[in-house]
């Protein structure tokens with residue numbers, strides 16, 4: 001990657017991944033099997049880890065290309081608009097004929113516990129990269145990947161980036177086995193502590209971060225309110241604290257962190273500094289309700305980080 005692309009132009013990032021509409025029902029008590037309950041509230045919230053990372057990175061100041069798919073339905077326009085309003089280019093967001101957009105059907109009960117059904121829809125068609133995507137990737141400083149779309153597409157995108165010397169950043173969520181060809185093409189792995197434990201078999205996040213260096217050259221493990229850990233081959237792991245804040249909604253905290261982290265790193269800032277800036281971005285986001293709507297703008301992040 002062109003780390004240290006230099007002062008001047010913004011970082012240029014490509015995101016390959018999911019775009020979902022979250023359909024959120026708030027109920028006093030979740031229905032048992034066969035039961036019907038009356039809920040309190042219904043909201044539609046644009047999401048998907050791919051789209052969330054794209055919005056986070058664009059708000060943080062990167063020029064972002066989203067590579068993904070929406071369906072032929074009423075959600076597609078709003079999903080495109082949400083990305084567009086954040087300044088994300090949607091030229092690489094295709095419409096999958098005959099498919100619905102990806103949806104997440106979320107039930108939140110009175111105690112805040114949730115149950116979720118995800119229907120991939122158009123996201124399930126992302127089994128490779130399309131016309132124009134190689135260029136979008138080749139002209140980027142980094143490619144951001146997650147695992148909410150079919151693995152073969154994630155691998156194809158990672159290989160395209162790797163072959164062109166474009167840095168690849170993988171958020172391994174939802175956790176699943178990582179094929180060797182994906183690991184070989186991954187420069188930076190950014191799991192949360194649960195994903196890091198699953199992937200490494202180590203409960204301790206520091207040990208997990210170091211163990212994951214057997215698979216990839218650099219790892220950042222996010223620890224929620226306890227901050228994040230950075231490990232790189234040949235260096236001592238280091239911890240960057242989170243900002244002490246009162247969190248009201250931690251939805252997409254990790255995606256906010258990744259979008260800001262990659263923006264700062266692609267601008268040439270050292271990783272610990274990029275992590276601190278990303279911590280500021282996610283601390284701002286968790287103090288407000290919402291997913292991508294709660295993600296801060298660059299100026300706000302910078303002011304808060306100082």
Ligand code: ADP
Nearest residue numbers: 192222223224225227228242247253254279282
């Ligand atoms: P994920 O959303 O993927 O589970 P984390 O919960 O680890 O990710 O959060 C990612 C980052 O967001 C953390 O490293 C931290 O900087 C910030 N963050 C998350 N929760 C809080 C919190 N309660 N207070 C302050 N910062 C937080």
